Amino acid sequence: MTATDTAQVTPGGDAPPTRLTPRLKLVLVILLAAQFMLAVDFSILNVALPVIGEGLGFELSDLQWIATSFALCAAGFTLLFGRIADLFGRRRLFLGGLVVLGAASLLGGLATSPELLVVARVFQGLATAAVTPAGLSLLTTSFPEGPLREKALGLNGALMSAGFTTGAVLGGILTDLLSWRWAFFINVPVALLVLVAAVVVIKESRPDERPKLDLPGAVSVTLGLLAVVFGLTQAGEHGWGSPAALLSLAAGVLLLLVFYAVERKAKAPLVPIGVLSRRTVAWGNIAGLIAFLTETSLVFLMTLYLQKVLGLSPLAAGLSFGVLGIGTVVGGTIAPRVIGRIGTRSTLILGGVVQTVATAALIGLGDDRSWMWLLLIGTFVGGVGNMLVIVGFMVTATTGLPDHEQGLATGLATMTQQVGITMGTPIMSAVATAAITGAGAAGVLGGLKVAIAVNAAIVLAGTLAAALFLRKPAPATTPASM
Structure with missing residues (x-):
């Protein structure tokens, strides 16, 4: 048992709470704000990359390192930091990661050379690898397994997915109206506010015995x-x-x-x-990997469609994903209730089916702007389905484990998320590139349709795997309202 205010045990052996106390609400707000900020960081620079390259003198072939240096550290170190959080204190690692994130963001905004910017991105990635699993393990140990945890993870999943979309929109707005440097600077006050609030509200969580690090x-x-x-x-x-x-x-x-x-x-x-x-851990993470891989790479494919086929500006393309963001928020909001009624396994399957159908519908996109309605409806519905899968994955992958293994479980889940986000774009880019038949809009559209079909097939395969290999859990109780 960890020495923390986890809401897992109440005096006298009473049942765990089913409603949020004022303090738990503050904990939830702080942890969600941190996760949202980290999600925004994944995509906020995508639209600004060409401008950054011109401003700092990046060679075109080296621009990828702005994203790659971040992704390498965010994905590569997250499992290690998740375990370190279990061993040495989740709050301590969470706070330390926020300090590094704020400092690295300031360094990135002030960077005067490509090398300095890449160093800043490396430290942003390391901070993400520390804060994300530490924050998630604080979340899962602060809320009892059941309705409250499902709701907390639902909100977390919705905000993380919405943050990915928000980053694309915000990056375009900041770059157009101010400067790409504000894509870094905006993290500094947010990290500082979350840090100060976390010091006051969040209590330390660490195991009673500290085993050696493997x-x-x-x-x-x-x-x-x-x-x-x-x-x-x-x-x-x-x-x-x-x-x-x-x-x-x-x-x-x-x-x-x-x-x-x-x-x-x-x-x-x-x-x-x-x-x-454990089947819940193994197959839950596989479902999560597919969910993150497919939806984030679909954003990449739709960005190409909007700019290369329809001729929209980067800012207009980014704003178009606001509908997807709304869909993810809706999906994350309703996911706990859906889980409460039909269980996590059925929620994973339902979300996968919805995402598959919505993604497959995008194969019908045409080469003029009159088809925007299909893109907006398809991405909205797909966002709802994707969030049902993501919340179902987080609940499944962290259920049935004791508190001292929650950092490990959330570290695995975070690694799954980071690797899925990182894998998706290269895979879909390679598929689309191989299928493009010409330099014009029609040729690009043909390649994109093949990649969209592959994307939908991967979602369907993941859905079938969840249906076949995840055991049907006991009926869940309907969660009370927050």
Whole structure:
């Protein structure tokens, strides 16, 4: 049992609370604000990349490192930091990560050279890898398993997905009206406010006994994830047959196999094999990986459609995703009630079916702006379905584990999220590029339709896997209103 105000146990053995207390509401607001800020960081620079390149003298071929340096660290170190949060204190890591994030954002906004900007992005990625699992584990240990946790995770999922969309819109607005530097500066006051509030409201959470850190496991899994993510980014940039992509992916797979072998024999493993063998953890994370991979890469495909086929400006394209953002908020808001009525497994399946149908409908997009209605409806409905899957994934992947393993569970879930976001664009970019039949709008549209079809097929495959391999849980109780 952790020494924290977790709301898991009440005096006299009473049932855990089903409504939020004022203090728990403050905890929820602080943790959600941090997660939303981190989600915005994933996409806020996408629209601004060409402007940043011109302003700092980036070579066109080097622009990818602004995103890649962030993604490598965010995905590669998140499992390690999730375990460190369990061992040394979730609040401590959460606060430390916020300090690093604020400092790195200030450095990025003041950067005068490409090298300095990439360094800032590296530290932003490391801060994300620390704050995200620490924040999620604070969230899951602060709210009892059941209706309250489902609602908290639902809001968290909605805001994270909405943050990804908001980043694209906000990046365009800040770049057009002020400067790309404000895409960095905006983090500084937000991080400071969250930091001050967290110091006052959030209590420390750490285990009673502190086992040794599994250093061989930490090194092998971190290097393995770094190699996989680097290989995926190289595949998206140079094609799946490029030597750099193939060698990196092969090295990553080998290192992850080494990690598995190490964990089987370690006395205090970074990831206990027993946890990985749980169907809820394994298949819940697979569902989450597919959800993040498909929806974020669909944003990339629709960005190409809006700009390369319909000829919209980057700002107009970014604003078009506001409808998707609304869909994710709606999905995240209703997901806890849906889970309460039909259970997590059925929610995963329902969300996957809705996302599959909405994505497949986008194959019908045409080459003029009269088809915007289909894009807006398809992305809205797909956003609702995607959030049902994401919230179902978070609840499934963190259910049935004791408090001292929540940092591990949320670290795995966070890693799944980061890797899914990172994998999606390279995969869909490679599919679309291979299928493009000409330089004109019609040729680009043909390639995009093939990629959209592949995207929908991946969602369907994930939905079928959840239906087949996730055991049907006991009926859930209907959550009370917040």
